[in-house]
Amino acid sequence: MSLTRDDMLRELELLPAWQLRQPVTKSAPHEVIEMPKLSAIAEPEVKAIPAQFEELPAAEQIEAVSIPEAVETSLPALDVTLGQGRREAIMQLEWQGVQDCVANCQACDLAKTRTQTVxxxxxxxxxxxxxxxxPGSEEDRKGEPFVGQAGKLLDNMLAAIKLKRGQNVFIANVLKCRPPENRNPHADEVAMCDPFLKRQVELIKPKLIIALGKFAAQSLLGSEDTISSMRGKLHDFHGVPVVVTYHPAYLLRSLPEKAKAWEDLCFANKTMAGLTTSAKQP
Incomplete structure (x- = not known):
């Protein structure tokens, strides 16, 4: 039986209940997945670092940043706050409904300090x-992810594997609001934003996810592993392969690590080629 407008609003005003993310397979969501058809990509050929990786912003220009779920809704401006049915309500929304919910979300204290959602x-x-x-300060001001110096480097990284922002690429964050002073996100903030990202993944249906930085990787995979131990392997987020690499902001501060990031992009590119080939096979 479908929910009426009153039913959904009543659900959304109940006390909060944080439910742990359930993996879609028997393995834990942070476990490395085995993909037999992609065995050929286990040893990616890494070429010389492309010129784009050399086009980094001057150190004095770098801004300080922290590193650290389908039915159509009849509530286009639904204010998804707290409630036992919050996750269930979000997971029924279509694309525009999710956008409206993010824009109007008051589920955690970040709503009090943000300029706008991202x-x-x-x-x-x-x-x-x-x-x-x-989001950082520039993202909070413009409402778009990765628009500062780290964003310029990300665009260069994408160009190095023949990708471009907005063309067969979607860019998002674990959190949709900027933490004050770019501090590390809190667990309750991640819990409130988790359904939004999960629904984005379900609607986009990407073939591959690239997690940028330790926090994004640990949040997506439910892991406390170091980024160095997660690199070079295929992980799983609700059935979608995940490749882990360094955050562009970290690379701006640790330029020698760009060679490792290039290895990760080569691995991701070869993984995507394998996924595309497998999809075409009968």
Missing amino acids: FGVGDPNADWLIVGEA
């Missing part, structure tokens, strides 16, 4: 989904 940007049918940590 839903994400790009192709809603993209094969590539790029996930970062949280």
Whole structure:
């Protein structure tokens, strides 16, 4: 039986209940997945670092940043706050409904300090989904992810594997609001934003996710592993392969690590080629 407008609003005003993310397979969501058809990509050939990686902003220009779920809704401006049915309500929304819910969300204290929410940007049918940590000051002001110096580097990284922002690529963050002073996100903030990202993944249906930085990787995969131990492997987020690499803001401060980031992009590119080939096979 479908929910009426009153039913949904009544559900959304109940006390909060945080339910742990349930993996879609028997393995834990942070476990490395085995993909037999993609065995050929286990040892990616890494070429020389492309010129784009050399086009980094001058150190004095770098802004200080922290590193650290389908039915159509009749509530286009639904204010999804707290409630036992909050996750269930979000998971029924279509694309515009999710955007409206993010824009009006008051579920955590970040709503009091943000300038605006940052839903994400790009192709809603993209094969590539790029996930970062949280908006910074520029993102909070413009309402778009990765628009500062780290964003310029991300665009260069995408160009190095022949990708472009907005073309078969969608860019989002774990959090949709900026934490004050770019502090690390709190667990309750991540819990409130989790259904939004999960629904974005379900609607976009990407073939591959690239997690940028330790926080995004740990949040997506439910893991406390270090980024160095997660690199070079395929992980799983609700059935979608995940490749982990460094956050562009970290690379701006640790330029020698760009070679490792290039290895990760080569691995991701070869993984995507394998996924595309497998999809075409009968």
